[in-house]
Amino acid sequence: MRLNVSLIIGAILTFCAISIAVVSTFWLPYNPNLPNIPNRLLAAGSAEHWLGTDVLGRDIISQLMVGARTSIVVGAGGATISLVLGAIMGLIAAASGKIVDETISRVADIMLSIPGMVTALVLAATLGSGALTTIFALTAFFTPSFTRVARSAALSVLQEDFITAAQLYGRGRMPRVARHVFPNIAGVLIVQFTLYFAAGILTEAGLSYLGVGVTRPGISWGLMLSEAQNQVGVSSPLAMWPGLSIVIVVLGLNLMGDGLRDVLDPKLSKSIL
Amino acid sequence: MTDSAMDVRDLFVGNGDLQAVRGVSFSIPVGGRMGLVGESGSGKTLTALAMMGLLPVGWSTEGRILHDGVDLSCQSDSQLSRRRGRTISMVFQDPLTALDPVRRVGHQIISLIRRHSDAGKAEATEQAKALFRQMNLPRPAQMLRAYPHQLSGGQRQRIMIAIALACYPQLIIADEPTTALDTTVQKQVLRTLDVAVRERGTALLMITHNLPIIAAICDTVAVMYAGRIVEAGPVAEVFSKPRHPYTMGLLRSQPTMDNIALDGSSRLPSIRGTVPPLQDLAIGCAFQPRCEFATDKCRLETPKVIEGLSCWHPIVLDAEE
Amino acid sequence: MTGILELRGVSQAYRLGRRSPFVTASYLQVLSNVDFAVRTGQAVGLVGESGAGKTTMTRILTGLERPQTGQVLFDGKDLWEMNAVERLEFRRNLGVVMQNPRSSLDPRMPVGSSLLEPLRSLGIDCDHVARVNEVIEQVGMASSVLGRYPHEFSGGQLQRIAIARALMTRPIVLIADEPVSALDVSIQAQVLNLLMDLVTDLNLALMLVAHDLSVVAYATSRVSVLAAGEIVETGQPLELFSRPKSKATQDLVAAVLTMEAGLAGRGLD
Numbered sequence: 001m002r003l004n005v006s007l008i009i010g011a012i013l014t015f016c017a018i019s020i021a022v023v024s025t026f027w028l029p030y031n032p033n034l035p036n037i038p039n040r041l042l043a044a045g046s047a048e049h050w051l052g053t054d055v056l057g058r059d060i061i062s063q064l065m066v067g068a069r070t071s072i073v074v075g076a077g078g079a080t081i082s083l084v085l086g087a088i089m090g091l092i093a094a095a096s097g098k099i100v101d102e103t104i105s106r107v108a109d110i111m112l113s114i115p116g117m118v119t120a121l122v123l124a125a126t127l128g129s130g131a132l133t134t135i136f137a138l139t140a141f142f143t144p145s146f147t148r149v150a151r152s153a154a155l156s157v158l159q160e161d162f163i164t165a166a167q168l169y170g171r172g173r174m175p176r177v178a179r180h181v182f183p184n185i186a187g188v189l190i191v192q193f194t195l196y197f198a199a200g201i202l203t204e205a206g207l208s209y210l211g212v213g214v215t216r217p218g219i220s221w222g223l224m225l226s227e228a229q230n231q232v233g234v235s236s237p238l239a240m241w242p243g244l245s246i247v248i249v250v251l252g253l254n255l256m257g258d259g260l261r262d263v264l265d266p267k268l269s270k271s272i273l
Numbered sequence: 274m275t276d277s278a279m280d281v282r283d284l285f286v287g288n289g290d291l292q293a294v295r296g297v298s299f300s301i302p303v304g305g306r307m308g309l310v311g312e313s314g315s316g317k318t319l320t321a322l323a324m325m326g327l328l329p330v331g332w333s334t335e336g337r338i339l340h341d342g343v344d345l346s347c348q349s350d351s352q353l354s355r356r357r358g359r360t361i362s363m364v365f366q367d368p369l370t371a372l373d374p375v376r377r378v379g380h381q382i383i384s385l386i387r388r389h390s391d392a393g394k395a396e397a398t399e400q401a402k403a404l405f406r407q408m409n410l411p412r413p414a415q416m417l418r419a420y421p422h423q424l425s426g427g428q429r430q431r432i433m434i435a436i437a438l439a440c441y442p443q444l445i446i447a448d449e450p451t452t453a454l455d456t457t458v459q460k461q462v463l464r465t466l467d468v469a470v471r472e473r474g475t476a477l478l479m480i481t482h483n484l485p486i487i488a489a490i491c492d493t494v495a496v497m498y499a500g501r502i503v504e505a506g507p508v509a510e511v512f513s514k515p516r517h518p519y520t521m522g523l524l525r526s527q528p529t530m531d532n533i534a535l536d537g538s539s540r541l542p543s544i545r546g547t548v549p550p551l552q553d554l555a556i557g558c559a560f561q562p563r564c565e566f567a568t569d570k571c572r573l574e575t576p577k578v579i580e581g582l583s584c585w586h587p588i589v590l591d592a593e594e
Numbered sequence: 595m596t597g598i599l600e601l602r603g604v605s606q607a608y609r610l611g612r613r614s615p616f617v618t619a620s621y622l623q624v625l626s627n628v629d630f631a632v633r634t635g636q637a638v639g640l641v642g643e644s645g646a647g648k649t650t651m652t653r654i655l656t657g658l659e660r661p662q663t664g665q666v667l668f669d670g671k672d673l674w675e676m677n678a679v680e681r682l683e684f685r686r687n688l689g690v691v692m693q694n695p696r697s698s699l700d701p702r703m704p705v706g707s708s709l710l711e712p713l714r715s716l717g718i719d720c721d722h723v724a725r726v727n728e729v730i731e732q733v734g735m736a737s738s739v740l741g742r743y744p745h746e747f748s749g750g751q752l753q754r755i756a757i758a759r760a761l762m763t764r765p766i767v768l769i770a771d772e773p774v775s776a777l778d779v780s781i782q783a784q785v786l787n788l789l790m791d792l793v794t795d796l797n798l799a800l801m802l803v804a805h806d807l808s809v810v811a812y813a814t815s816r817v818s819v820l821a822a823g824e825i826v827e828t829g830q831p832l833e834l835f836s837r838p839k840s841k842a843t844q845d846l847v848a849a850v851l852t853m854e855a856g857l858a859g860r861g862l863d
Contacts, residue, residue, distance in 0.1 A: 161698035162708075165759070168656055169712035170685045179711075183702040312778040313749070455643045456805055457849040464862045482779045485851035489861025509857055519780075526783035528812035530835070530852045540790065541812065543783035547748045563780075 007259020010194075013252025021069040030059035032066050033217050044237055051241055054224075055231055060241055067221040067242060070214055071249065074131050075200035078138025083193050085139070086146020087182075093147065094154035095177045105151065108144035116141040116203065124212035131220075134213045138200045149192050153185040187264030194257035198250040205246055221246050277339070278303050278444045278476035279324065279361075284336035284346075286319045286328065291551055293319050295500040296336075298578075301444065301493075304474040308487035308508065310523070311497035312548050317480050320497075321446045324478075325363050326353035341443060359389040362437040364466075366449040368429035372421040379417025382436050389440045404435040408465050427458035434466055444476040451486070463490060485529060488512055495581075496520050499549060499559035505581035516587040518564045519544070558585070596670075597631030598799050599655060599688075599767050604628045604664030606650055606823075624650045625661070625823045632767055637793050637800040639810035639831065641846065642820035648803050651820065652771050655801070656690055668767075686716050689760030691789075693772035695752035699744045705755050706740030712762045725762065733758045733788060750781030757788065761796075768792070771803045786813050807835060807850055819843045 030049075036057030044052040044060075051060040093104040120137035127133045157163065158181060166176045207213030208222030215223065221242035228238035279301045286294035294316040301307045311317035323334045326345060338345040341360045345353065357363075365371040373381055379401060386397040398417070405413035408431040421429055430450060437445050447466065451459040467490055470477050479491055487494050488508055495505040496519065504517035515521040522544035546563040549555065555562050561571040566586045576583045605628070607621040625647045632638055632655075642648050653659040654666060657673050666673040668684045676684065692698045699708050709726045712718075727737045733754040744752060753773060760768060770789060774782040790813055793800045804810045810817050811831040818828040821842030827834060838844045855861050 161692045161694060162700045164658070165690065165692065165698055165756075166711065166715070167658065168685070168688065168690050169763070170682065170715045171711075175715075180700050180702075184700070312780060456807075457643055457845050460849045460851065460862060463851075467862055483851075484779075485853050485856050485861065488853050488856025489851050490856075512853065512857060523779060524853075527779055528783065528786065528806075528808040530808050530811065530850050540787045541783040543787055544780040545784075547750050547781060548778050550748070 004259045004263055006255040007263060010252050010254070010256030010259055013248055014256055017068055017249045017252065018072060020065055021072045024065035024069045028062045028065055030062045032058055032062035032219055034058065041231070052237065054227065054238055060238070063219050063224055064221070064241055064245055066219040067224060067245065068249070070131060070218060070220040071201045071204060071246075074134050074138065074204040074214075074220075075197045077135040078142060078200040078204075079193050079196040081135065081139045082142035082146050082196060083189060085143045086148075087150045087185075087189055089143070089147040090150025090152075091154050091177050091181065091185075093151045094158060095173055095181070101151075104147065108147045111140065111144040112148075114141075117207075120203075120207050121212055124207075129207075129212050129215055131214050131218060134204050134207055137207070138203060142196050142200070145196070146189070146192065150185060150189060153188045154181050157181045157184045187260070190264065191257050191261045194253050194260060198253035198257070201246065201250055201253075205242075276303055277301060278305065279478065280337075280339040281320070281324070282337040282339065284320065284323060284334060284338065286316065286323050286332060286334050288332045293332075293500055293551055294323070297497070297500070297502055299495050299502065299505060301476045301478060303443065304476055305493065306470070306477040306479065306491045308491035308494040309478060309480045309497060310482060310484065310487060310494060311480075312482055314499070314548055314551060315497040316500040317497050318448055321363065321448050321478065321480055324446060325357060325361065326350070327357075327363075358385055358437075358442070359440045360442050361444045361446070362440070362442045364430070364433050364437050364445065364447040364450045367453050368426065368433045369421060371433055372429060374421055377418050377420055378424070378432050379419075382417075382432070382439055385436060386439050400439070401435070404439060405432075407469060408432070408435045409461070410435075425458075426454050427462055430454060430462050431465060434462070434469065438469055438473065438475065441473060442475060444478065445470065446478045446480065448480045449482075450479075452481070452483070466490070484512065484524060484527060496523070499554055500551070501559065501583060502578070502581075503560065503583045516582050516589075517560075517584045518566055518586075518588060519560045521588055522563075558583075597633040598669060599632045599801075600665075600667040601628050601630040601651070601655065601661075602665045602667060604630075604651075604654060604661040604666065606647075606654065606659070606661050623823055625654070628664070628820075628823075628825055630655075630818060630825060632769075632799040632801045634766060634799045635793065635797045636816065637790065637802060637814040639814035639817040640801065640803045640820055641805065641807055641810050641817060642842075643846070644805065646820045647823040648805075648820055649771070652769060652801075652803055656688060656769060657684065682716060686718065686763045687766045689763070689765035689768045691753070691757050691760050691768065691770040691773045694776050695749050695756050696744070696776075698756045699752060699759075701744050704741050704743055705747075708744075708755070709740070709759050709762055712759060716763055718763055729758045729761050730755075732761065732792075748781075749777050750785060753777060753781075753785050754788065757785075757792075761792070764796075765798070767799045767801070769801045769803075772805070773802070774809060775804065775806065782809075789813060807831075807846055811835060819846065 036053065038057065039053050040055055040057040042049050042053040044050065046052060049059050053059055089104050093101045119140045123133050123137050163176055163180055166180055171179065204213055204220060205222030205225065208220040209226045211226065213222060214220035224242040225239055231238050277300045282298050284294055284297045285292060297320055299307065309317050319328065322328050324338055324345065326348065334346050336346065372378065382401045383397045386392055386400055392400065401417060402413040405416055410416050410428060410431055451462055454462060463486065479487060481487060491508050493506065494508045494511050495502045496517065498519050504511060504520045511520060512524060515524055526541050526543045528541060544563055549559065557573050558571045558576050561567040564571065568586065570585050576585050604625055606625040607623045610620045610622050628651065640648055640651065650659065654661050660674055671680060673684065699705060706726060709729065710722055713722050713725065726740065730737050730740065735751065735754055773789065774785050777785060786809065789800060792798055802810060802814050814831060816828065817831045817834055818825045819840065819842055826840040826842050834843065835847050838847050851861055
């Protein structure tokens with residue numbers, strides 16, 4: 001297989017982010033929520049706090065590490081649930097008759113027409129804000145997209161002759177979908193998953209920034225951004241660290257998605273002849 | 274050299290390490306009709322695309338493509354695009370994908386005429402109608418207002434031919450122009466193409482794997498295998514007295530109304546093996562693994578092209594076989 | 595006129611579009627009153643232009659589509675009145691080869707698994723591995739190919755594998771829909787010869803659908819011409835094509851390009 005640069009870079013960045021998130025569960029340099037007023041607004045590069053401290057003297061590195069965990073849990077959680085639900089709904093829609101297909105497709109259309117922020121605000125207002133609510137919100141607006149992608153990919157596979165062949169040797173409709181359709185659309189779904197993982201991280205940051213996502217004592221990069229906002233004139237690196245983290249992780253996931261797209265598509269891995 | 278519509282010399286087309294066309298030379302005289310026969314992967318389509326300057330990204334050429342007094346392989350994209358449709362044009366296999374689906378066919382042909390000449394709109398429309406009439410398309414005025422999807426496959430291909438002929442090019446390249454059509458339509462379209470090309474003195478390069486089409490429409494033929502021309506010459510000669518084992522295999526293995534055996538037990542002699550992928554071509558003669566006459570020499574040395582033939586062991590057929 | 599697989603008075607029409615409930619629906623008559631039979635040990639051909647109804651006829655013969663009127667008989671029994679056991683028996687006895695070999699094998703399955711599918715799905719009790727090896731040899735390939743994936747093969751090889759899959763359940767009827775039209779010219783004869791040998795060796799009933807008269811004339815001993823949903827003529831191929839009676843057959847024959855005429859300079863007359 002050809003060396004795929006974007007896949008490798010993307011996978012390394014993603015792996016680093018996940019490792020940091022895992023480490024944060026059992027080890028942190030400091031308690032990220034413990035104020036330390038004497039050390040407030042330390043600049044980056046101090047011996048004790050490498051990236052400095054925020055306005056209450058809380059360690060930036062510790063906060064970033066917990067933020068990575070939040071981002072990944074929320075992003076991956078939202079994308080995974082949406083992937084599973086969307087794949088099931090999409091496959092059912094593609095393989096069933098017109099009525100089921102129309103129903104699922106129209107419901108997906110309606111859900112896509114509701115702005116994601118509105119869903120998130122309503123959920124936050126009714127369930128209270130937090131990581132779990134954010135995952136629900138992500139699921140609500142990613143599932144219809146996954147449904148659409150899975151449905152259209154499945155429809156094109158269902159056109160293939162090997163599906164007719166399976167029908168001829170007596171495989172029922174759902175066994176055909178499970179044996180032949182799903183493995184053939186899995187690649188597309190995996191690519192889609194990495195892209196929505198990234199979109200989930202961005203959305204989570206946006207929601208937390210607005211105060212309807214993760215709140216203290218939880219920590220999220222979006223929350224850090226919003227707290228840093230008040231200090232922009234005083235200490236701009238405070239906003240830079242979470243921003244940079246978001247950029248790196250999202251970039252990593254997108255690169256990985258692009259790389260996977262090339263690797264997983266058997267048509268692209270063949271020569272043009 | 275001025276009497277040839279197209280003169281290809283030692284053409285190589287490759288993508289990185291992959292050489293798809295490996296030293297092809299041929300020449301089509303003004304008004305001449307040449308057939309290029311080959312199977313998938315033989316490099317026949319890439320040869321045509323190289324001549325049109327339409328190679329996919331990543332592919333490059335070596336060698337000379339002399340046409341209209343210039344070497345097309347040295348021309349810039351913009352020079353080539355001014356030339357395409359004017360001095361050299363192409364008819365593709367699938368007219369549905371070759372025509373713009375959101376524009377009326379009339380618009381497509383009229384804008385081409387106007388781009389390459391100083392004809393006004395009314396004049397170009399008249400020219401387009403005349404072309405459609407010549408293509409035996411019914412009700413040309415209405416046909417001009419149709420969208421591609423409203424037409425039948427045969428009509429679309431006639432329109433493609435009309436577009437290709439619109440600016441009186443010196444050469445038309447037709448790549449499998451009738452493969453996607455029904456057999457009954459195929460002959461009519463070929464007849465239209467034949468007449469139109471003959472009347473204008475346009476040279477024709479017909480690319481196909483269908484030997485009877487070549488026999489019906491071409492004067493000369495070149496047989497390609499794995500990126501090389503293995504046999505070339507006048508159609509009558511090559512098809513009645515093939516010298517290359519591959520040509521003979523093709524002629525004998527294709528069921529045609531001429532060679533069908535009467536009793537059900539006899540079998541056509543087939544060529545053994547499969548068309549080799551470009552990545553692992555045999556050393557020596559590329560056809561050697563499938564050739565029944567292959568010897569050690571064939572396995573070591575690539576045969577030179579002598580009198581249009583590239584084979585160490587040409588077949589000598591008696592006059593009356 | 596009895597055969598192992600038969601159509602009797604089969605008609606099929608598709609509803610066109612969905613109009614308002616106040617307008618009577620219009621129908622497209624695809625097949626009208628078709629009689630057709632496939633006999634054991636014999637290859638029969640079906641020719642016709644695209645749109646003549648060849649695909650619909652194949653779908654009805656293979657039980658993929660139920661005709662509006664008429665009967666599909668397998669071994670004398672109506673396909674659509676069979677019980678589960680008879681239906682299973684029908685499926686086991688039917689092999690189908692399709693036009694495009696690239697599309698007819700699952701790209702994500704090694705070809706060996708694809709070959710096993712019919713056995714598993716139809717619950718056939720035998721030594722599966724031995725059967726796969728036997729059949730792959732029957733189509734002229736080595737058993738070393740079984741672990742490989744479809745994209746590693748050429749079109750001709752894939753068509754052999756597709757034929758092997760059709761043979762796995764030891765069918766008595768083989769339906770081949772344009773089996774060589776997507777193949778390279780130098781490969782077509784190989785695949786046709788293979789199909790013809792199988793008919794003789796396994797005493798199969800073969801139905802060969804093609805648009806190319808030469809292919810049908812070469813490989814079959816009886817041909818039906820389908821035009822606008824009707825069988826207009828049936829007969830021994832060379833006789834039929836040398837003295838075509840119906841307009842549709844005459845058109846088909848007139849459209850054939852022959853080498854002889856081409857070389858004599860009247861290829862397009």
